[in-house]
Amino acid sequence: MIRFDGAGKRHPDGTIAVEGLDLDVPTGRITVLVGPSGCGKTTLLRMVNRMVEPTSGRVLLDGTDVAELEPAKLRRGIGYVIQQAGLFPHRRVIDNVATVPYLLGWDRKKARARAAELLELVGLAPETGKRYPFQLSGGQQQRVGVARALAADPPVLLMDEPFSAVDPVVRAGLQEELLRLQSELHKTVLFVTHDIEEAVRLGDQVVVLREHGRIAQLADPHTLLTAPADHGVAAFLGRDRGLRGLGLRPARDIAVRPLSAGLRYGGWELVLDDERRPIGWIDRDAATAALHPVAGFHPENDTLRTALDAAVLSPAAVAVALDGEGRATGTASREAVLTALGAAPGTTAHGADAKDEAGAKDGAAKDEAAAKDGAGRGR
Numbered sequence: 001m002i003r004f005d006g007a008g009k010r011h012p013d014g015t016i017a018v019e020g021l022d023l024d025v026p027t028g029r030i031t032v033l034v035g036p037s038g039c040g041k042t043t044l045l046r047m048v049n050r051m052v053e054p055t056s057g058r059v060l061l062d063g064t065d066v067a068e069l070e071p072a073k074l075r076r077g078i079g080y081v082i083q084q085a086g087l088f089p090h091r092r093v094i095d096n097v098a099t100v101p102y103l104l105g106w107d108r109k110k111a112r113a114r115a116a117e118l119l120e121l122v123g124l125a126p127e128t129g130k131r132y133p134f135q136l137s138g139g140q141q142q143r144v145g146v147a148r149a150l151a152a153d154p155p156v157l158l159m160d161e162p163f164s165a166v167d168p169v170v171r172a173g174l175q176e177e178l179l180r181l182q183s184e185l186h187k188t189v190l191f192v193t194h195d196i197e198e199a200v201r202l203g204d205q206v207v208v209l210r211e212h213g214r215i216a217q218l219a220d221p222h223t224l225l226t227a228p229a230d231h232g233v234a235a236f237l238g239r240d241r242g243l244r245g246l247g248l249r250p251a252r253d254i255a256v257r258p259l260s261a262g263l264r265y266g267g268w269e270l271v272l273d274d275e276r277r278p279i280g281w282i283d284r285d286a287a288t289a290a291l292h293p294v295a296g297f298h299p300e301n302d303t304l305r306t307a308l309d310a311a312v313l314s315p316a317a318v319a320v321a322l323d324g325e326g327r328a329t330g331t332a333s334r335e336a337v338l339t340a341l342g343a344a345p346g347t348t349a350h351g352a353d354a355k356d357e358a359g360a361k362d363g364a365a366k367d368e369a370a371a372k373d374g375a376g377r378g379r
């Protein structure tokens, strides 16, 4: 575990970067520091590997004050990934990745074998190793940066805006990759970003910082999105925070209703095959029996986002719940999906507190607008 114990940094010119921070970064989890520019995120990160020395308080790594550890040795046990990868331009990719093993005195063959293994781990083809960094795309360079940070198998990874220089699609791929790696490697990761979307996607815990490294809120992503500590945090999270939470929550929280008698939903009828698998929606008022596609979701495996997409795409404004065999088991309205989003963890949709109800009403208003929109398009 990394512990910031009253850690502070005042620069010689009098600027206070961080003031008296207490924070625990648990082992084997991803902790994300997020906050506006200049709030002290990078300073905090660099206190861990002694690139910045605190002027007050301490930083403890597994109980030892890092100030007592020799910086070069400390840094070999801590992977560090920065924006734009920071690769050595004159070295081939394979040798970039093998930097720390070389420093540790590994023989060349063993170090390169390890580097090749890591390139594969981060999803790069073996021939990438022979290239120079400038011959790689931004996303590939970031992967090399991650591989290099992992080379000596450090228990701790510090990541300072590692994906912010690449476009959103590549960035989403890199985030996915980091989560996959983490599910195998279980590093203690301290990750800095400006981007709240990235923070809630990656963080087991998210620390929202204000100026001088003051903690505005420390919470898991779901709590952060559904129960921001105050107006300042809510404003930072943005207006669509509720919708962001959709991709984080399981669809099993949705109150699914049994299939209606006659499979009728407003002017629409759900058509099932003999096995009760959906075939399509029929518009009962239309002259032809054209089938409209059915969008379904699996309550046990899918997220609220999948369920909401299914409900929004449905001409009848309901998502069809499916079992493992693809058979229809019930339906969920858009409102039911949004109500599930508003419910606090462990409560039912009906047990939501006043704030959640406000969120649900908000959702219901959006739902109504979307339903009107959908009805307009459907007819």
Ligand SMILES: Nc1ncnc2c1ncn2[C@@H]1O[C@H](COP(=O)(O)OP(=O)(O)OP(=O)(O)O)[C@@H](O)[C@H]1O
Binding pocket: 011, 012, 013, 015, 016, 017, 018, 035, 036, 037, 038, 039, 040, 041, 042, 043, 044, 194
């Ligand atoms: N060497 C320095 N001398 C004086 N002030 C500094 C120095 N380094 C950083 N600061 C100040 O300390 C504060 C925190 O800086 P830091 O880089 O940690 O912020 P940050 O949250 O990482 O910002 P960003 O998101 O823009 O990278 C800022 O106000 C910055 O201007």
